[in-house]
Amino acid sequence: MSYGPPLLLASLNPAAIAAGADIPDAVTIDDATLSRSDLLGAATSVAERIARADRVAVLAEPTVRTVLAVVGCLIAGVTVVPVPPDSGAAELEHILRDSGAQAWLGAAPDGTGLPVVPVRLHARSWHTYPEPDPASTAFILYTSGTTGAPKGVMLSRAAIAAGLDALAEAWDWTWKDTLVHGLPLFHVHGLILGLLGPLRVGSPVIHTGKPTPEAYAAAGGTLYFGVPTVWSRVVEKPELARELGKARLLVSGSAPLPVPVFERLTELTGQAPVERYGMSETMITLSTRADGERRPGWVGTPVRGVRTRLRDEAGEPVPHDGESIGGLQVRGPMLFDGYLNRPDATAADWTDDGWFRTGDVAVIDADGRHRIVGRESIDLIKSGGYRIGAGEIETALLGHPAVAEVAVVGLPDDDLGQRIVAFVVARDGGVDAAELIAHVGEQVSAHKRPREIRFVDALPRNAMGKVQKKLLS
Known part of the structure; x- marks a missing residue:
């Protein structure tokens, strides 16, 4: 049965929930669990309080309030500026000034000069909002700032939907899965993949607070996300690692997974991890498929809708022979709309014929598999x-x-x-x-x-x- 136009957070369709498409454990985080209907009702209550805003800052702590703040903004069509909880004073000041955030939604740092809009856990609203324009900016994510002041990456609702759907197809990710992770909620990996992904495909998500081997083993999920440091710690505790052998898919990203960790995780769990590649500006563009070869050190092939190429310093093509190194350039529907307030930086990262320069160097083999060598500037x-x-x-x-x-x-x-x-x-x-x-x-x-x-x-x-x-x- 159809319940109207597709939503970015498709599993939170109000008509479907009213018709009984509820689950009791849609989101578990901070030792609290929200059903699908509780999440929709509480987040809609948030949406009512901030619907007239353009942009709000969210201190991205791993809490239920953060989840409700983010989902409330997406319901109302308000742009979210996720802020790392450990931001230093200078970084915090830069993010707030550059983004133009009008208020804090939920928790706020001490001494803030912006108004604070509270997120109430037990408030409920069943007001229905129209789906915002797919081209509108859902998030402004700030880069790590390793080469200067952090840049605000503008991601549209349409780009997020395209990126999540491509991953769901590559990983056979469905409502039958339960995702487990303990990653930060201010970057693509933990926030968009780890929170919006489940809310789009309809699978429950368990956020473990911290990504410890003990928490991962106890969660009982089918799909796990982790960075290499997480998997390194998991393999150091074999009895806990073996518990993850019951899962369907173990995914590693955000940095290269050391080959010895890949091999040990495969040995202990009975399955090789899936590696993938992406960045704030592109979301995930390359991944090993659930049904594909999992080769240590390689991040697979382009996901649906993505094209890639390699270029040398002169802009000439680099052969796809599995050995030759070139600058990686990508195209696809999940790419960002540019850097906020930085037209020159935006223009510098795009070629004249419309390809995004990732700044990473890679090799591509004859079968289209990619291995990332590292950043062009340092690797x-x-x-x-x-x-x-x-x-x-x-x-x-x-x-x-x-x-x-x-x-x-x-x-x-x-x-x-x-x-x-x-x-x-x-x-x-x-x-x-x-x-x-x-x-x-x-x-x-x-x-x-x-x-x-x-x-x-x-x-x-x-x-x-x-x-x-x-x-x-």
Whole structure:
């Protein structure tokens, strides 16, 4: 039976819920569970209070109030500006000023100068709102700001719908699944995939607060999202990892999954994890399919509607031979509408013929599978006349049993242009630098061996688990 035009949050169709399409555990978060009807009623109550606003800031803590704030804005057609709860004062000031947010919805930082609109957990409204224009901006997501002030990425409702539908098709994601994750709610991974995805396909979602192995094992889901740090911790507790073998799909993203972790997770759970690739500006454009080959270090093929290509520094095509490195460019219906207030930055990231420059470097094989080498600015190392991908060297080093974590960078060198330096977190017992260099030399060409190994206690990472290589020198 049809209940009117399709909604971005299709499972919250008021007519369908009124006809009995309710489930008791639509969203579980912060030790609280909302049924589908409770979520719709409470979020609509939020929508009534902010319907005249253009943009509001939401302090994206993993709570029921955050969920209701986000869903309420989407019902009312108000743009959401998710704010990381751990934002520093300068970052917070920049986000609020740049976004033009008119108020805080729900929780707010101490000393804020903006008005605060409360989110009431037990209020209910059954007012019906028309579906907003698909071209309208649903979110302004701020980048990590590693190369300057964070930029506001404008994502439309239509782009989000296209991205989620493409993933649902690639992963066979349906209402029969139960998604489990404990990821932050201010980025694409945890917020759009991890919250809006279930609300679009109709599957329950369990947010574990923190993504601990214990919480993941106890949740009993069929579909799990995690960043590499999560999966690294899971495989360190084999008895808990084996519980995840009951799931249908384990998905890793936001950073490359180390091959040893991939292999250990496969061994313990009986299934290889699915790896995928995306960014705030594109959402997810590449993924291993649920029914496809899962190859460690590779992020699969383009999802439905996406096209990709590789270009060198001169803009010339790079062959898809599984070896040649080029700048990755993409096209697709889930791409962003530009950077807020940054027309020059927006224009700089698009080619004249309409392709988005991701800033990442990759290789593509003859079957269309992609392997991401890293960021063009920091992971493409030019040493002694060679173009070298840091990711290949990192993979080789992670294959040594004494290496727990590694980040490879190119540092200035008067002779080579850049010399390859590996920052290594060693496991208990340690390892000799010469041994690691020789280990890499056994697996890759001689010019790719690190010239220097630096042992560190930890690698600098951001909230999504990505290594901040700019801090390594």
